[in-house]
Amino acid sequence: MTEIESRIREEAKKVLENGLVDLVIGWAAGSVPFRTTPVFIDNAQDVDKLVWNPVCANNLAVYLPKMAKNRKVAIVAKPCDIRSIVALIQENQVKRENLYIIGLGCAGVVDPSKLESAAIRLSDIKALEWEGEGIRIVTVDGEQVLRSTEVHREMCLACTKREPALYDVKFGEAVLPSQIKPRELPELPEERQKYWSEQFSKCIRCYACRQICPNCYCEVCFADRVEPKWTAKKAVPEENWMFHATRAMHLAGRCIQCGECERVCPVGIRIAELMREMAEAVKNKYDYEAGDPKEEAPLLGTFRENDIDPAQHSE
Amino acid sequence: MSEDSTLVQERTEQETKESAEQGRTWQPIILGILCNWCSYAGADLAGSSRLQYPETVRIIRVPCSGRVDPAFVLKAFRKGFDGVMVLGCHPGDCHYAKGNYYARRRIALLQDLLKALGLPEERFHFEWVSASEGNRFAELVQEFTEQIRRLGPFKGVVAVENKSS
Amino acid sequence: MADKILPKDKTEGFIQALGRKFVVVAPVERKDAPAEFKEIGAGDKVILDGSQMMMPPKDYLLPRYETLLKVSTRPGEVEVQPVLPDEKPRVMLGMWLPDAQAIQVLDKVFLEGKFRDPYYAARRANTMLVAVMPAQMRWSWFCASTDDVEKWKPNVDAIMYDLGDRFYIEVTSPRGEALVEWEGLAEPSSEDVAGKDRLWEQFKSHGVLPFSDGKFYEQLAWDHPIWAEIAQKCIGCGVCSYMCPSCSCFDIQDEVCGTCVERYRCRDTCQFEDFTLMGSGHNPRPDQLPRSRQRLMHKFKYQHEQYGVVGCTGCGRCVELCPVNVDIREVLNKVCAEKEPEPAV
Numbered sequence: 001m002t003e004i005e006s007r008i009r010e011e012a013k014k015v016l017e018n019g020l021v022d023l024v025i026g027w028a029a030g031s032v033p034f035r036t037t038p039v040f041i042d043n044a045q046d047v048d049k050l051v052w053n054p055v056c057a058n059n060l061a062v063y064l065p066k067m068a069k070n071r072k073v074a075i076v077a078k079p080c081d082i083r084s085i086v087a088l089i090q091e092n093q094v095k096r097e098n099l100y101i102i103g104l105g106c107a108g109v110v111d112p113s114k115l116e117s118a119a120i121r122l123s124d125i126k127a128l129e130w131e132g133e134g135i136r137i138v139t140v141d142g143e144q145v146l147r148s149t150e151v152h153r154e155m156c157l158a159c160t161k162r163e164p165a166l167y168d169v170k171f172g173e174a175v176l177p178s179q180i181k182p183r184e185l186p187e188l189p190e191e192r193q194k195y196w197s198e199q200f201s202k203c204i205r206c207y208a209c210r211q212i213c214p215n216c217y218c219e220v221c222f223a224d225r226v227e228p229k230w231t232a233k234k235a236v237p238e239e240n241w242m243f244h245a246t247r248a249m250h251l252a253g254r255c256i257q258c259g260e261c262e263r264v265c266p267v268g269i270r271i272a273e274l275m276r277e278m279a280e281a282v283k284n285k286y287d288y289e290a291g292d293p294k295e296e297a298p299l300l301g302t303f304r305e306n307d308i309d310p311a312q313h314s315e
Numbered sequence: 316m317s318e319d320s321t322l323v324q325e326r327t328e329q330e331t332k333e334s335a336e337q338g339r340t341w342q343p344i345i346l347g348i349l350c351n352w353c354s355y356a357g358a359d360l361a362g363s364s365r366l367q368y369p370e371t372v373r374i375i376r377v378p379c380s381g382r383v384d385p386a387f388v389l390k391a392f393r394k395g396f397d398g399v400m401v402l403g404c405h406p407g408d409c410h411y412a413k414g415n416y417y418a419r420r421r422i423a424l425l426q427d428l429l430k431a432l433g434l435p436e437e438r439f440h441f442e443w444v445s446a447s448e449g450n451r452f453a454e455l456v457q458e459f460t461e462q463i464r465r466l467g468p469f470k471g472v473v474a475v476e477n478k479s480s
Numbered sequence: 481m482a483d484k485i486l487p488k489d490k491t492e493g494f495i496q497a498l499g500r501k502f503v504v505v506a507p508v509e510r511k512d513a514p515a516e517f518k519e520i521g522a523g524d525k526v527i528l529d530g531s532q533m534m535m536p537p538k539d540y541l542l543p544r545y546e547t548l549l550k551v552s553t554r555p556g557e558v559e560v561q562p563v564l565p566d567e568k569p570r571v572m573l574g575m576w577l578p579d580a581q582a583i584q585v586l587d588k589v590f591l592e593g594k595f596r597d598p599y600y601a602a603r604r605a606n607t608m609l610v611a612v613m614p615a616q617m618r619w620s621w622f623c624a625s626t627d628d629v630e631k632w633k634p635n636v637d638a639i640m641y642d643l644g645d646r647f648y649i650e651v652t653s654p655r656g657e658a659l660v661e662w663e664g665l666a667e668p669s670s671e672d673v674a675g676k677d678r679l680w681e682q683f684k685s686h687g688v689l690p691f692s693d694g695k696f697y698e699q700l701a702w703d704h705p706i707w708a709e710i711a712q713k714c715i716g717c718g719v720c721s722y723m724c725p726s727c728s729c730f731d732i733q734d735e736v737c738g739t740c741v742e743r744y745r746c747r748d749t750c751q752f753e754d755f756t757l758m759g760s761g762h763n764p765r766p767d768q769l770p771r772s773r774q775r776l777m778h779k780f781k782y783q784h785e786q787y788g789v790v791g792c793t794g795c796g797r798c799v800e801l802c803p804v805n806v807d808i809r810e811v812l813n814k815v816c817a818e819k820e821p822e823p824a825v
Contacts, residue, residue: 031799031807032619033492038713038804058804062715095478123619190474192433197473202513204544204747206718222386224754230386231393233733234477234545234746241472242393245432249385252424264803266719267535268512274431282425286420300424303416305406310423479545 002052002129004104004172008076009047010254011102011169017076018045021100025063026057026076033125034112038063050076052172054110054128054135057153059258061085061214065093074100078109079174080155083256083291084214091254091298093217103167107175108148108156110135111203111263119152131148154261155272157181166293183273196241196274202267203240205233209261209271210247215254215290222246228295252278253299256291343397343463347456348387350380352410353445354402360449368453369460372400380404381414385425388439393472398463400440400455408445411473415443437462438469482657484665485672486640486647491528495520497662502608504572506533513683517572529642530572530612536725537575538586541603544722544747548732551741564598570607571659573640577611577683578623578793579795580636582725588787589728592663594766599745608637608659613679615642620796622687622809627790629684648676680758687794689809692817697784699816700777706814711769713804714751720798720806721749721775729755750774776811 026051027050028039036056039049040063060075061084067073077085082103088094107130115137116122124139134145134210135152149157162174186195207223210216222230223243230240255275262272282288285308288299296302349355355376361368379384380403391399401422409415422441430438440459444452471478486494498504499520507515509525514533519542520526526533547563583604589601623629633639637656641648648668649660668676686694722729734741748755751772756765765771779791792808798808 012458017658022687030805031810035805037806040712063713077378121616121619122806189430189433189435192431194433194474194476196432197477200473200476202510204718204722206749207752208715208717208719208803211715211717218725230390232735233731234744236545237473238393238471238479241432241813242389245389245428245472246386248431249389249425249428252428260803264717264719264801266801267514270512277431278424278428281424281431285427294457300417300420303413303420305416307416307419308423309406310419310426312440 005050005052007171007248008052008102008104009050011171012047012050012074012076013044015100015212016041016047021072021074023067023071024050024076025060025067026050026102027052027058027060030055032122033127034115034122035109040067052076052104053131054108054114055258057109057263059084059212059214059260061088062212062260064088064099064214065217068094068098070099072098074102076102076104077164077167078104078106079162079164080106080159080256080258081214081292082166083161084258086166086252086293087256087298088144088217090295091215099168101164101167101169103164103170105164105170105172105174106159106162107133108152108159108162108177110117110151110199111153114151118146130175132241133178139261149179149181152177153263154181155257155262158183158276165291183276184286185273185277195247197237197242199269200240200244201237202269203235204237204267205240208266209262209269211259212264212278213251213255214258214260215251215256216247222250244269248274248278251275253282253286253288254290274305322470332365340464341458341468342369343371345372345390345398345400345456345459345463346396347374347442348383348399348401349376350403350410350415351378353404353408353443354380354452355381356446357402357444357448357452360446361453362449364449366449366453368456369461371458371463379409379411380418380422381409381411381416383418383421385421385428388425392434392438392469395469396473397466397469398438398440398459400442400459402442402444402452402455405443405445432472434472435466437466452467482660483651483668483673483676483724483768484649484660485668486649486665488647489524489648490664493664493722495526497664498573498659500570501658504571504573505537505540505607506573507575511614515574517575526574527644528612528640528647530574530576530614531616531642533797534576536723536795536797537572537583538725538728540572540581541607542590542600542728542730546599546745546747548743553739553741562598565602567602570603571610571637572607573610574612575609576618576621576795577613577629577632577636577639577726578621578626578795580609580611581627581632581793582795583624584611584632584635585726585783585787585791585793586728588783588789592787608655608678609635610638610656610659610734611636612647613683615644615679617682617686617768618746618796620687620799621794622636622689622796622799624684624686625809625812626794627687628791632746635698641679642680643672643675646672648672649762650676651769665693687796689813689816691813696812696816697781697790700781701815702773702777704815706811707769707773710765710806710811714768714772714806715804716751716768716771717803718747718749718751719801719803721751722747722798723801724781725795725797726793727775736823750778772806776808780812 017023024041027036030037059081127138131138136145232239259272403415506526514529516535517537549562552559590597633652637653639650730745757763783791
């Protein structure tokens with residue numbers, strides 16, 4: 001157990017015992033050492049279930065709109081999860097006063113599928129720990145340290161916001177990546193279209209991307225609407241395009257770049273790349289960053305009189 | 316039951332055939348989404364002033380450009396329209412005070428999305444047209460039609476090799 | 481029956497030889513995605529050794545999207561045409577053994593009982609199944625906990641055991657003989673047989689869960705507290721059922737296309753809110769708890785009662801892919817064991 005882990009547990013115990021919150025949401029050990037699972041603790045005796053390690057991937061903010069509606073909840077959160085929370089507060093999906101945020105400095109999260117590519121048998125793994133910018137992997141045959149570029153999630157390789165932006169208590173220090181991995185997308189429009197056609201044609205419409213997304217909180221998604229029918233249920237490339245394009249539009253100025261959509265996709269669609277592109281456009285045009293506590297209102301729920309004019313004046 | 320998925324395509328094919336028979340050039344099909352208070356009135360003025368413009372545009376009247384969900388535009392492309400134009404009141408002139416300001420942000424981001432997805436941006440046109448600008452409306456349709464004609468028929472939102480059936 | 485050896489460098493020739501007699505369906509490699517079962521064509525890279533995650537073979541037999549019928553209308557005239565797939569001799573290669581067993585479950589649903597599904601039947605008739613036994617057991621498998629796997633052998637026509645530089649092809653049904661007629665195949669040595677037996681023993685003992693008799697269908701209770709525990713973290717996506725080789729639920733929709741109507745079938749899952757939503761607005765499964773319960777009770781209890789087979793064959797896809805790590809093995813352990821298993825260290 002690391003020091004930070006024990007401090008998280010102490011803090012959880014404290015806020016449950018003194019009645020500050022009714023529930024603590026955090027990560028517990030998963031069914032295998034390279035996964036963790038969300039855990040919901042309402043009894044101070046159970047706080048030892050909480051863990052903090054490089055496979056704490058889930059963005060737990062997804063549970064807040066339902067679980068923190070009428071009660072006080074403490075949440076253990078990485079900096080990206082906290083950006084989700086900020087966005088949810090800004091959009092009135094959760095009340096700040098209902099939350100107790102246990103913020104964590106982050107050093108990047110591991111993508112287990114990359115471990116397989118690095119010739120590590122998943123079933124041999126016993127534990128994963130942070131080691132500076134890299135990851136120490138303890139297996140049945142010993143241990144080794146891999147560089148972050150070899151094992152981190154793609155989103156983490158591009159992330160520089162590893163300090164919590166909003167918290168009630170903070171543990172751990174951020175470790176910033178020494179190099180930011182640039183996005184690799186084709187430049188020419190035709191190639192772009194080809195790229196996304198290929199990506200979207202893999203989609204099986206399981207909606208894991210939507211369900212795991214903390215900021216996709218609509219009670220009825222446009223994709224499930226029958227009247228009007230925005231997109232048919234059949235998983236054909238054109239309808240998949242309609243789903244992903246509309247979802248990207250709905251998340252413009254709201255997506256906080258946690259990359260959960262890409263992590264959970266069973267067919268490896270690079271959804272987060274599209275989200276990242278949109279977030280860059282938002283930053284360039286409106287100097288707006290989703291999940292930044294300094295933003296006062298949701299991007300598309302407000303305007304400035306001197307906003308960029310998209311009219312393509314033909315004169 | 317969902318709407319017509321290939322109607323636009325069928326119609327285009329039929330018209331292409333007819334125009335070829337009549338020795339005319341191919342006519343694009345354009346969706347125009349017009350704000351009731353300014354742009355639609357502008358289109359009306361163009362009509363009542365008997366201004367000539369190509370019969371390529373199919374107009375949908377909406378109460379305000381702020382009503383235009385970007386998904387309208389995405390769906391129009393998914394259904395195969397060759398071009399989509401959205402027209403609204405000039406900034407400051409909105410009947411509902413600020414609907415077009417909200418529209419402005421959405422449309423600007425929609426343009427970025429189309430670009431990110433690799434769709435030809437030239438097929439989407441956004442413009443401010445007031446109720447008195449009948450002339451301007453006619454010119455706009457003329458110019459946009461020319462532009463789409465140069466681009467040729469829209470091949471669809473996904474690349475040809477990934478198309479379903 | 482005549483078992484054979486296929487040296488791996490002759491795999492291509494073997495597939496070509498099969499291709500002269502059958503339509504060959506196999507997992508084809510895709511960019512950044514699990515391989516998908518399809519009729520192989522020129523330029524397709526086939527993955528035969530079962531070493532990687534692949535889409536379930538049901539995607540071929542029960543496609544994610546298929547047209548059932550088309551209606552064309554002209555003034556005063558309506559014509560209905562069913563769109564049935566061809567009944568061709570097919571062979572499906574490269575699936576894991578639990579996937580092949582899952583097809584037995586699909587057969588029960590679509591071919592037995594009062595209604596025989598003509599679409600599924602057309603693809604399934606004359607289709608031979610060849611399973612693969614990879615060199616290393618997948619960590620997420622728990623096949624031997626779901627059933628007596630010895631009973632699975634006759635349900636496939638052959639099993640290909642990966643012995644490193646060669647496949648040992650075990651013919652497990654009389655009609656499977658037709659698969660090993662190619663002259664490029666060799667006779668197995670006693671070492672090969674030993675290698676095959678070793679892999680089979682590994683498979684039989686791999687991932688056996690620590691509860692005694694495996695009769696979870698007797699122990700799964702409607703009011704078990706585990707359902708609330710799962711439902712709390714479940715996000716209600718369709719990964720588990722869409723990737724599951726035996727989940728068979730579908731939706732049928734009508735769509736107008738110009739002057740015609742298309743009726744199609746596509747995937748659906750009990751995990752979605754609109755799966756049980758009535759036209760009136762009433763939803764008998766209003767939240768995640770009954771939905772989570774339904775999927776597992778259906779697999780492990782209802783299907784056993786209805787067909788005498790367990791709906792889950794232990795392929796482990798949902799174990800590996802669940803976004804919130806709801807591990808079906810843990811669920812079974814908790815429900816069936818007297819006390820909770822020791823947490824993993």
